[in-house]
Amino acid sequence: MRGALIHGVLLAVMLVYSYRTWTRDKTIRPDLGSVVLWDRPEADIAAIELKTESRITKLEHRGQGKDAYWWGVETTIEKKPKKTPEPAKPAEGSGSGSAGSASAGSGSAGSGSAAAPAEEEVRKTQEFPLGEAADKIVKGFVEARALRDLGQLSDELKKNYKLDEAKMTLTVTFKDGPRSFLVGGSVYGGSDRYIVDQKSNRAYLLSRDLMSGLEGGEPSLHLLDPRGFDLAKAESITIEGGGKSKTTARVQTGVEGQQVKTWGDPATKKADQTIANFVDNANTLRPTEYRPELKLSDLTQVLRLTNKDNVGAVLGTMTLYKREKPGELSPGAELDPANPPKGDTEYLIVTEKTRVPAVVRKDMAQRTDQDITTVFGEHPTTTAPPAPNPFGNAPLPDRPKTPKPGEGSGSASTPAGTGSAAPGAAPGAAPAKTEAPKGDAKGAKSEPKGGW
Numbered sequence: 001m002r003g004a005l006i007h008g009v010l011l012a013v014m015l016v017y018s019y020r021t022w023t024r025d026k027t028i029r030p031d032l033g034s035v036v037l038w039d040r041p042e043a044d045i046a047a048i049e050l051k052t053e054s055r056i057t058k059l060e061h062r063g064q065g066k067d068a069y070w071w072g073v074e075t076t077i078e079k080k081p082k083k084t085p086e087p088a089k090p091a092e093g094s095g096s097g098s099a100g101s102a103s104a105g106s107g108s109a110g111s112g113s114a115a116a117p118a119e120e121e122v123r124k125t126q127e128f129p130l131g132e133a134a135d136k137i138v139k140g141f142v143e144a145r146a147l148r149d150l151g152q153l154s155d156e157l158k159k160n161y162k163l164d165e166a167k168m169t170l171t172v173t174f175k176d177g178p179r180s181f182l183v184g185g186s187v188y189g190g191s192d193r194y195i196v197d198q199k200s201n202r203a204y205l206l207s208r209d210l211m212s213g214l215e216g217g218e219p220s221l222h223l224l225d226p227r228g229f230d231l232a233k234a235e236s237i238t239i240e241g242g243g244k245s246k247t248t249a250r251v252q253t254g255v256e257g258q259q260v261k262t263w264g265d266p267a268t269k270k271a272d273q274t275i276a277n278f279v280d281n282a283n284t285l286r287p288t289e290y291r292p293e294l295k296l297s298d299l300t301q302v303l304r305l306t307n308k309d310n311v312g313a314v315l316g317t318m319t320l321y322k323r324e325k326p327g328e329l330s331p332g333a334e335l336d337p338a339n340p341p342k343g344d345t346e347y348l349i350v351t352e353k354t355r356v357p358a359v360v361r362k363d364m365a366q367r368t369d370q371d372i373t374t375v376f377g378e379h380p381t382t383t384a385p386p387a388p389n390p391f392g393n394a395p396l397p398d399r400p401k402t403p404k405p406g407e408g409s410g411s412a413s414t415p416a417g418t419g420s421a422a423p424g425a426a427p428g429a430a431p432a433k434t435e436a437p438k439g440d441a442k443g444a445k446s447e448p449k450g451g452w
Contacts, residue, residue, distance in 0.1 A: 032140055032207045033147035040174060042142045043068070047173040050183075050214040053077065057217050059134060069355070070138055072128045074218045082118040128290050129223040129354055133213045137221075141172055146204035147192060153203045161185055161194040163203065170195060170214075183211070226287055227307075228353035229315040234307040236266065237279060241303040241372040248275045278375050279305075282318070282368050285349055287358030294357045299323050299348065302369050320365060321348045321357065 042061075049058040056075040063069050150157075158164040162185030171180040181204075184194035191208035213220045236249045249266035252259045263279050264271040282305060299321035307315040327341025347365030348357040 032209060033145040033205075035146040035149045035204065037144035037146055037204070038179075039143050042138070044175050045138075045141065045172065046175060047171075048138070048141055048214070049169075049171045049173070050211075051169045051171070053167055055217060057214055057221070059130065059138065059221075070130050070134065072130050072134065072218060072221050073125065074128070075123055075125045078122045078124075079119045080122055082120040126218065126289070127292050127356070128218055128221070129356075130221055131223040131225075134221040137210060137213050140207075140210045144172070144210075146195075146206055148205040150194070150203040150205060152201050153196065157203075158184075158196075161203070163194055163196050166196075169198075170211075223287070223353055226285075226349060226351045226354050226358065227283075227316055227318065228351065229307070231283060231307075233309050234315055235310045236308045236312075237263070238306040238308075239278075239303070239375060240306075242376060244376045246376060248272065248279065274374060278368070278371050281364065281371070282320075285318075285320070285360045285364060285368070287349065287354060287360060289359045290354065290356055291348065291359060292356040294323075294348070296321070296350070296357070299357065302347075303372060316352055319350045320360075320368065321350065322346065322365070322369070323348070 045061055047058055047060050049056065051057075054077050056077070058073045058075075060071045060073055061068060062071050153161065153163065155164070163182055166182040166184045168183040169180055170183050171178050173179075180198045181195040182198060184196070186193055186208075187205060191212065193206050193208065193211050194203060195206050196203040234250075236247055238245060238247045247266055248263045249269075250261050251264035251269045251271055253262055253264070253271040254260050262271050262273075263276040282303070300323060301319060302322055303320040305318045307317070309315055323346055325344045325346040327343045345362065345366075347360050347362055347369070349360055349365075350357055
């Protein structure tokens with residue numbers, strides 16, 4: 001009894017905790033601190049940059065006025081040994097001299113220390129539109145706050161906070177100049193970071209909510225949903241492709257009490273499963289990389305979807321393009337003019353949020369491309385009803401009985417006198433004579449002797 005009571009109390013506590021978790025106010029902003037670093041309008045901020053030895057992540061403020069937007073640029077830095085040119089081969093006939101000089105020089109080479117191999121930096125840059133995580137970071141730096149003001153640090157504290165040899169820098173560039181900070185270690189038992197102003201030498205404790213997204217780089221900052229609007233608000237979609245146009249609308253289908261919303265004919269309000277599948281597949285297209293260097297005039301338009309709300313206002317558009325991508329050589333391979341690498345079809349989408357062409361998965365985009373003909377062609381809008389019973393409500397006829405062994409004519413067990421050939425008779429032989437049984441009806445004609 002006592003054990004059941006304890007379990008009941010624990011269950012009640014868990015239910016209360018779960019209820020408070022699910023019903024908590026999710027609009028509460030994270031605590032970024034109360035120590036004012038600056039208060040500047042968003043238009044005054046030109047860029048926010050986090051730089052390490054291997055990566056530079058930068059949020060750039062582009063455009064002017066109402067057309068202004070934030071854009072991501074990330075550069076990876078890789079250091080590789082610098083390739084040295086191969087020494088020239090000695091001319092023929094100079095083998096003895098070169099050998100002697102090589103042996104003579106071997107002593108000096110061995111006596112000195114070997115020089116460190118030269119390195120070169122290989123940089124790769126990618127651009128991408130920003131998502132909600134980056135938007136929150138930008139808002140945090142507009143009215144920048146710190147958790148604590150640590151003042152000017154001694155050399156010992158700088159060492160404790162790992163600011164003495166810090167190689168990570170955070171730079172916020174304003175229209176009137178940059179403000180740069182060295183980024184040190186994390187606070188003990190947490191993820192908030194120590195920073196020090198490189199100009200004033202004043203240190204602060206900065207919230208992890210301002211740093212974690214920048215440290216995560218492009219995977220943490222890029223746009224997740226290319227549409228930029230809530231699909232549940234879309235009440236009609238205009239599909240344009242192959243020189244044709246068609247509009248589909250939200251309709252309800254199902255029996256009373258179990259109705260669901262789907263896509264169908266706006267005039268008849270009938271559900272169209274073909275259209276619904278097509279729209280669902282198109283909405284699953286997600287960017288894998290962005291190609292700002294491509295021009296739309298060099299791409300072939302495949303499809304355009306225009307989403308509108310219940311009053312006909314445009315929520316957003318998505319255009320699907322394709323292009324023939326030139327073939328690429330595998331690393332280390334040499335170009336063979338007679339057999340150049342084969343090209344491939346690449347699919348891309350453009351929305352108001354992506355702004356530039358974004359590569360999407362080929363298999364899913366290709367399916368959408370192939371289904372355009374079906375969407376604009378004749379196809380059933382509802383499932384065909386089952387075929388009626390040809391017998392109506394009448395009972396089904398009896399199944400034929402399976403003959404038992406020994407019944408029926410022509411079987412091997414048929415008794416003599418039924419016209420079957422006697423066992424062992426040659427093929428085509430006359431049947432054996434059968435004696436008329438006694439007690440036959442009068443007037444029965446007897447068989448002549450000697451058979452047929």
